Amino acid sequence: MKSYSAKDIVKIYSELKDLTPDVNEWTEYALQNSKPRLIRLNQLIALKKAFKIDCSWIEFEQGKFIKHIPIDSYTHLKENIIKFKNTRSWNNQNFDNLYYSDVIKTYRLFIEFIAVELKLRNLISSYSMTYSLGQRYGFEKTKGYFISNNNKKIESMMEDLSLIIDPTQTLFSETELISSFNFPKENLVEIDLESW
16 A cells, blocks of 8 residues: 655645646635546645645745744755755855755745646657657657756655655555545546546
């Protein structure tokens, strides 16, 4: 049975953001006619409850929930930052403290970038089956971006986002999420295939 971590929040958030960019439309009423969107919304709602994230979707995007997490919980994130800093030309700068403003700004930048990156991937993959010379040219020129080392960089950002959302890196079983947090039981892969 699958386990879910804070990284799954980022993945599902990015998928729903691609399908419905305006978080003000992230309501059961607004998404009732789209099963794939509604299931993703309900997955996110369940995960927010499980990870004790009590805020609106706009506040989630802004990282307002971060101030409810003790700043000294971010030791692993701080280690990642120091490791990264030491590989760059700005490694001579002093780095003793990590502030909420640092964590929030990093979170906002990464979550927005991940959502845009997924949107671009989906856009590019939609051109992969085209046979028009111009469209194929655009696809071939652009897909190189995604074939390069960017996957490792994106994965690193996902790891950092996961640490920001949940520094303890808690895992929930699907069974636990279903029984305790009303996580949807439907097979989203099958529903996506039926819907597209």
